Amino acid sequence: MNAPDRYERFVVPEGTKKVSYERDTKIVNAASFTVEREDHTIGNIVRMQLHRDPNVLFAGYKLPHPLQYKIVVRIHTTSHSSPTQAYNQAINDLDKELDYLKDAFEAEVSRVGQANQHQGF
Amino acid sequence: MEDTVSYQRLPKVRIREMRDDFMKFELRETDASMANALRRVMIAEVPTVAIDLVEISVNSSVLNDEFIAHRLGLIPLTSDNAMEMRFSRDCDSCDGDGQCEYCSVEFHLSAKCESDQTLDVTSADLHSVDHRVVPVDVQKAFDSDGYDPNQRGILIVKLRRGQELKLRAIARKGIGKDHAKWSPAATVTFMYEPQIHINEELMETLTFEEKESLVDSSPTKVFSIDPDTQQVVVMDAEAYTYDEEVIKKAESMGKPGLVEIYAKEDSFIFTVESTGAIKAPQLVINAIKVLQQKLDAVRLQDDNNFNELDAHLGGS
Amino acid sequence: MDPQQPEPVVYLCGDCGAECPLKSGDVIQCRDCGYRILYKKRTRRIVQYEAR
Numbered sequence: 001m002n003a004p005d006r007y008e009r010f011v012v013p014e015g016t017k018k019v020s021y022e023r024d025t026k027i028v029n030a031a032s033f034t035v036e037r038e039d040h041t042i043g044n045i046v047r048m049q050l051h052r053d054p055n056v057l058f059a060g061y062k063l064p065h066p067l068q069y070k071i072v073v074r075i076h077t078t079s080h081s082s083p084t085q086a087y088n089q090a091i092n093d094l095d096k097e098l099d100y101l102k103d104a105f106e107a108e109v110s111r112v113g114q115a116n117q118h119q120g121f
Numbered sequence: 122m123e124d125t126v127s128y129q130r131l132p133k134v135r136i137r138e139m140r141d142d143f144m145k146f147e148l149r150e151t152d153a154s155m156a157n158a159l160r161r162v163m164i165a166e167v168p169t170v171a172i173d174l175v176e177i178s179v180n181s182s183v184l185n186d187e188f189i190a191h192r193l194g195l196i197p198l199t200s201d202n203a204m205e206m207r208f209s210r211d212c213d214s215c216d217g218d219g220q221c222e223y224c225s226v227e228f229h230l231s232a233k234c235e236s237d238q239t240l241d242v243t244s245a246d247l248h249s250v251d252h253r254v255v256p257v258d259v260q261k262a263f264d265s266d267g268y269d270p271n272q273r274g275i276l277i278v279k280l281r282r283g284q285e286l287k288l289r290a291i292a293r294k295g296i297g298k299d300h301a302k303w304s305p306a307a308t309v310t311f312m313y314e315p316q317i318h319i320n321e322e323l324m325e326t327l328t329f330e331e332k333e334s335l336v337d338s339s340p341t342k343v344f345s346i347d348p349d350t351q352q353v354v355v356m357d358a359e360a361y362t363y364d365e366e367v368i369k370k371a372e373s374m375g376k377p378g379l380v381e382i383y384a385k386e387d388s389f390i391f392t393v394e395s396t397g398a399i400k401a402p403q404l405v406i407n408a409i410k411v412l413q414q415k416l417d418a419v420r421l422q423d424d425n426n427f428n429e430l431d432a433h434l435g436g437s
Numbered sequence: 438m439d440p441q442q443p444e445p446v447v448y449l450c451g452d453c454g455a456e457c458p459l460k461s462g463d464v465i466q467c468r469d470c471g472y473r474i475l476y477k478k479r480t481r482r483i484v485q486y487e488a489r
């Protein structure tokens with residue numbers, strides 16, 4: 001009866017920022033990014049991509065509570081980079097990887113599609 | 122800023138099997154986070170169309186209204202144009218009621234049993250106003266344009282003489298995260314590709330009976346014995362379920378290292394089964410697109426603490 | 438509600454299906470067949486449900 005609407009899990013409420021950023025007060029080049037209405041799908045790929053960046057000293061994400069529909073990504077970098085730079089870089093690289101994967105997959109689908117046609121499928 | 126550096130990967134794909142409702146492919150040169158993100162998106166975030174609102178005017182069947190409404194919701198509908206449709210919650214051409222042509226499709230059903238024989242009301246009795254959005258089994262029957270007595274549509278309710286069902290239904294775009302009826306995936310799985318090494322030197326010290334019991338120790342048929350050479354060979358590496366039974370068997374025989382099995386951590390074997398709402402290959406492509414849209418949405422916006430960015434860049 | 442003129446409600450017989458108008462105080466019984474289980478009629482209004 002009083003259950004929250006299911007769409008609250010993925011619709012960002014009006015007046016709320018999708019991504020907010022907070023610098024660490026004690027450590028330089030460390031920051032936390034709070035991403036609203038996202039979960040392990042985004043959290044884990046961003047974390048793993050950040051680990052590929054040698055300037056990233058620490059990258060981790062957490063889902064603070066299963067009923068709070070947000071994740072917190074924490075990044076600590078060397079002085080050659082910054083958390084925001086590393087975060088943007090990770091997202092750009094993932095986007096490019098998916099672009100490449102989409103083209104590769106579509107090419108493979110048309111190749112197999114033609115092969116299937118020859119076999120009379 | 123070092124815009125030229127990139128840690129981007131170039132994943133490789135090879136399709137092994139491809140049908141409309143099933144596919145099996147290899148994904149290589151990426152990691153488990155990417156494989157899992159794709160799996161999760163296929164199950165819960167690729168949009169489809171499903172019946173979401175039902176207006177019942179007559180129902181004298183044995184099933185109550187809610188029960189029928191729920192059953193209608195679960196019927197998979199062809200959703201090839203779902204990516205281009207609008208979610209009714211952010212559709213601006215209809216004022217919030219979610220019943221315009223951009224965000225919804227109307228269905229009508231009217232059935233009455235007039236004979237002494239039980240009347241089956243099925244998905245084939247649902248009449249859509251948009252030919253692109255129809256129950257998947259109806260589309261399938263249409264494509265094969267032959268009447269199949271075993272393919273009579275998805276049963277909704279049975280009517281006896283005098284019973285009647287009349288309703289109007291609205292189908293809307295949605296995602297599996299909201300309700301499982303919108304999930305286009307029946308199952309999506311991936312596994313690490315196993316790499317099996319047999320220590321041939323050590324294997325030669327085994328008797329034929331020992332070899333047989335080693336082969337039989339695996340719960341799935343991974344190994345077999347070559348009838349000519351009497352050697353233990355890997356018959357089907359992918360049948361391995363990471364149960365480690367053969368490894369334990371080798372140890373109990375006093376031959377540790379006889380068989381070594383590693384998971385290749387950058388190679389995945391995917392199986393995708395579709396409900397038919399979206400064809401399996403298109404489902405994977407849509408998942409990639411949706412994941413890209415999600416990544417785009419989590420980019421830092423320009424107004425987002427831009428001054429602090431410079432403060433961080435003190436070193437470089 | 439005026440207790441002097443109670444409005445009859447039409448029920449359906451559970452056995453023969455005949456219509457059976459009843460007022461308050463009436464015996465709950467079908468006039469045609471005497472069956473004692475009566476059902477309320479379905480509303481004539483269109484009812485809306487979420488298919489969830």
